[in-house]
Amino acid sequence: MAIPTEHKTVQARILNYAQDIGWTVVPRAEAEARRGFDTAQAKPAERAKGASPFFVATLYEQVKALNPGFGESAAELVRRLASFPPGIRGNRDFLRALRGQTTFFEPHEVRERDLQLIDFDFWAGNRFEVTEEFYFHNGRDGNRADVVFLINGIPVLVIECKNATKDEAIALGVDQIRRYHAETPELMTPPQLFTATEAIGFVYGVTWNVVRRNLFNWKHEELGQLEAKVKSFCDRQNLLAFVQHYILFAEKESELQKFVLRQHQTGAVEKVVERAHHPAKRRGLVWHTQGSGKTFTMIKAAERLFKAPESEKPTILLLIDRNELEDQMVRNLEALGLHNVAPASSIETLNALLKDDYRGIIVSTIQKFRDMPANLNTRRNIYVLIDEAHRTTQGDLGNYLMAGLPNASYIGFTGTPIDATAHGKGTFKTFGIDDDKGYLHKYSIRESIEDRTTLPLFYALAPNELLVPTEVMEKEFLALAETEGIADIEELNRILERAVNLRNFLKGQARIGKVARYVAEHYRENVEPLGYKAFLVAVDREACALYKEALDAILPPEYSQVVYTGNNNDSQQLKQFHLASEEEKAVRRQFAKFGTTPKILIVTEKLLTGYDAPLLYAMYLDKPLRDHTLLQAIARVNRPYENEAEEMVKPHGFVLDFVGIFDKLEKALAFDSDEVSAVVKDIALLKSLFASKMAGATAAYLPLVQHGFNDKDVDGLIEHFRDKDRRKAFFREYKELEMLYEIVSPDAFLRPFMAEYGSLSAMYAVVSRAYAKRVYVDREFQRKTNALVQQYVDTTPLAPVGEMVQLDEHAIDQIKARHGGDETKVINLVKSIEKTAEDESDDPFLVGLADRADAVLEQFEDRQTTTQGALAELIKLLEENEERKKLQAEKGFDGLTFFIYRSLLDAQVAEAETVTRAIREAFVDLPAWRESEKALRDLRNKVTGAIFPAVEDVDKTVAIVDMLFNLLAKAYRI
Structure with missing residues (x-):
């Protein structure tokens, strides 16, 4: 049976759908030629050396066309755009360049002019291209992005494709994107957006913000269809709108962060701009639930209105409900490149700004409108955006505001549902008068929870003796109309x-x-x-x-x-x-x-x-x-x-x-x-959910344990959960139970479930320790569950899974002599090799040995080898390691030196032992070679100098040096 491949099921389809909506597909070979690859070289790293992330000729042609008088050469232009520092600040500066916020010197006019990289006004005049297998090497690491979309030769969007048959396919795709940032940040400096897909889900986010809570599912009416999602998300005007308007940088807790507005936010902004420019309608209510990004929606609406030609040099009034937010709002606006921003620090300042017909953005609180004169400014192109509109305009303050600016447009923003009281209905009447439903745009609490923009809330009552007496609460609070x-x-x-x-x-x-x-x-x-x-x-x-x-x-x-x-x-x-x-x-x-x-x-x-x-x-x-x-x-x-390092996901x-x-x-x-x-x-609902999930889990899994967790049970569990899908389902069900237990506990309700939950937790301990990719799993259990496991199963033989073996000449005999089945021996031996490699990480042979052991385990899990076959392969690895250690001892070499020696023998270098000793001295002289690029360069020079006299051929020497350092980079994972 044919197995669907990543390219066939996802990547090729994306290229086809992109072509359908107007993107030109550029074959990989052509794309590499246009980026300046050295086609005479065979190895990817050599071919990509010095290559640009841009389609150089296209970029230059478009810049020349968009900027009459531009006199720089193509090389100077590329050098300028490649000079942004790799990182979030360089990415922010690149976005400013994409938005035309950098300049070039025009010699004929003897002045600086704005440099346009993209034509946002006549969008169809841009060059829209897409290519695949986009390889980039920075001299240290190389990465290959699956699909890259370029506008005028500049990469703006990276798509990582995964096969839908893989476990956690989208999570793996996002991990790839994270790796690109870490290893080749230069590749990720120009692009502003990324997506990850396995043909069903379609997750998107902005580069330089790969935290899971800032990754979003692209929603489309045709759910689950890759074609619909690609054609809507990658629509040329949609991507241009993201680049021009809907990506922003802001200082949060003194740290620069990057954000993208989500679909409910961009939809609201578009509605606000449309309403503000409407010839007759002057009011609107944006009803977005608390925590869904209302502040950024307001800021972007203000920016769009301020910059729109239809606004004709407007006054934008941003009204917030607390003085302490004024400075923060001003800083965020200035971070967007808006400098016509005036904070109204007092009533007098506000009155003066409006009376003097200030054109720009005014930040104020509603309180500063007290006693404002009527008809202070009667212009129509005044746009008032009001935060927390359900309370900001109540009472006399709202009357002063609307009398002082009688012809302004008023857009209210609220984060809470409109209440059923007279005032709540008044909010609808005040701002929703021009809309049949009472609001211009809505993003409900229910939608927010479904999208995980916000989380559901659960409550519990404290013990009765601590609660306020009902009659006191009723009389002095709940019964009061006010x-x-x-x-x-x-x-x-x-x-x-x-x-x-x-x-x-x-x-x-x-x-x-x-x-x-x-x-x-x-x-x-x-x-x-x-x-x-x-x-x-x-x-x-x-x-x-x-x-x-x-x-x-x-x-x-x-x-x-x-x-x-x-x-x-x-x-x-x-x-x-x-x-x-x-x-x-x-x-x-x-x-x-x-x-x-x-x-x-x-x-x-x-x-x-x-x-x-x-x-x-x-x-x-x-x-x-x-x-x-x-x-x-x-x-x-x-x-x-979400905190991946601590394995935390707030439920x-x-x-x-x-x-x-x-x-x-x-x-x-x-x-x-x-x-x-x-x-x-x-929270009683969580208890009910825990009870129903426990009923299903105990019926499905507890029968697997028949002997009180002795070695037969352990072997049986390892064999049963060898199947990855089975294991994945168990882990998912158990983790849901564990989180519910941690939340509800301590509670008498849990007493009947504790023994069975403890047994399920012990099963999870066995299986997760057996198949965990790391030797030690941080936060393997939440603390209360861990205590329960110790209470219920501390006398059971969980130790055999993950029990370490000393990798010496006695290791093979120890493994063979141990009790337990071969399944447990396979797991323990792999863990022992991994642990030894971790403890002796300076020995590249052991690091390589661990990689080979992992490959055996992979085959064992996929049933490509029998249990006995896997055990035989691992024992063979131990035998090879013992032979290597004996020869190494005879030569008097440490692990690194012997690794170099064997590599030189494989490359047929004459006098390999003498050359090895010379190279070893170079490593001793430059101990920081794994941390410092300069030390690494100096080391390569010394190694080259040591090898060349024995080889007497420049090309062969360079090839051997490259081979050696590539092996070391792989062994040390650098």
Whole structure:
């Protein structure tokens, strides 16, 4: 039966579909010639030496056509574009060049002019080409991208193709893209986008941001069809729109990061621009759920409006809801190359800017519109983009704004569902008046969770004795009409100040101590073992201080940190937790990092809106919130987080309710019931899911263990899970169970499942240790599961899998004499070879031996060899290694020197031993050759000098030196 190949099933189809939509397919040989490959050379690395990542002639022709007066030569142009430093900053500068934000000197006009690399106005005048097997070598490493799309000879998109028959095919494709960045960053400096596909899925992202949470599935109505996805994503105008508009760089936590707007964001931006230029309609509401990138959507809409010719030198007013975000918004706008940006630092400044007819982008808060004169500016090309529109324009402030700018266009942005109160309906009427559905563009919570833009939220109620009495909560909070639809946390605080009995209960000394102990225990047992962090939300600033003191008596003081706004009139108790601006920024940064303190932030108002820390998993809620304030607060924990180094994938956010607000969910969230059900769910659902999954897993897997995990069971498990698909299914099912167990535990509900779950965990231990690609698997178990495994199976013989053998002259006899089946011996022997190679990584022979052992294991897993055949092959490797060690000892060589000696013998170099000793001296003189490019160059020169007298032929000497260093690079994986 024919096996589908990567090229046939994916790569060739992509080229065909690209050709259908207007791309010219350039055969590989022609592409390499146009990039300057040396066709006289046979080896890829030699052929690619000095080759350009560009189609040089095409690039030069297009630049000359687009830039009258351009006088540089083709070589100078290529040198200029190749000079950007490989890395994210060079990639940012290259994007600026693609957008026409660099210049060239025009000698006839004696001035600098913008250098156009792409014609975005007359898009069809560009050259659109696509090629495959795009090889690049930087003198150290070489990589071959599957498919590359070029505009005017410049690579802008890289597609990595995988065979759909491979396990985790798309993940493997993304790993390839990561490797390109690490090994050949020069190749990845011009391209701005990448995708990975195995003909079914189609994942895309931007170069220099290959974190999994920033990779997205390209959505198309014809789901699962490669043709539809290629033809929509690779549409020439779509790619130009990405390059021109929808890729951005921003400083986040003092680090430059790159982002791409997703389909819901680009769709909203297009709608906003269209509405703003509409001759009659002047309002619109963009309704995108919390955490789906609303800020970047606003920024890009502002940029598009400012630069659009139809806007005719406009004024863009960006209204945000908090003063602390003004500086951040200005910095982000300037990072896009927008310099006509004016922060309105006061009411007077704002009035002056509008009265003086400022043309550019003004950043302000709604509060600065208080008492603004009517008809301050009556121009039509004023575009007002309002963040958190559900609350920003409520009351008199919205009236001042709209009276002061009567002819402006108003686009509201909201991240929460529109509530069912009069104010919520008013938001629809204010901004949705021109749309039948009440909104211009919507991206719902349900869509966001399906796309993993945000995560589902689960809640649990604290023990009854800690919850606010129902009658107090009802009388002083839920029954108050003024709390309905509340959208401003400052207004909420004023209401809570009058709720005397409620606040006294929440801040009772005995209760504070009990809640603090409960929080500390829950965090230590349920959150910290998973590696995540938490918020404790207190009713007011005094409660924050009380909780900090109580937690410090239970947890190390560095575990928690209070963050609130200080006041000069504060008591000494409150002042002790004041933070200077830079201190607070440092706390925010540290909290967002894995493995650092603080681990728990104690807050009451600050950080409950606008602060994104994906590592935040749990919220301990001890403050009555409802409607928008509740939704905005709990949305802090719904941000996706993935850490591949720690094997962490955040499954959802979690809220532990100490006030009882979730016991009255229909009152607490006055939104459409479909929206509420998508937002937050009772953790009891996870318990139900755990029970059903356990029933299936125990029936399917526990019968495989018949003898209490003795050596027969271990051998049986290794044989049963030799099949990769079977193993993959078991690992997936077990990991789902493990995550549910870690979240729910400790809970009495789990008691009936513990023995069976412990047995499944032991099975996973056996199988994963047997087939893991690494000798030691970090975080093999979550901590609570690990403790359970030790409790239930610490007396069972799990040790034989992964039990090491000393690789000496006794190794073969030890292996043969051991108890257990041949399956276990194969696994243990491979692990022993891998471990020895890891421990003695300076011996290239052992590194090569480990690679050969891995190949035997691969054949064993694929059933291309029998168990006895695999064991015989591994024993043969050990015998070869023993012979090698004896000869090496006779010569008095170390591992590296003997490796060189054998390589020179294979190359038939005369006087190989003498030459080897000379080369060894060169390695001793230059110990940094594996880290320093200069040391490597110097070493090659010395090695060449040592070999040439014995060979007396320049070409042959160069070939031997290349051969030797290629072998060393492979052995040392450099």
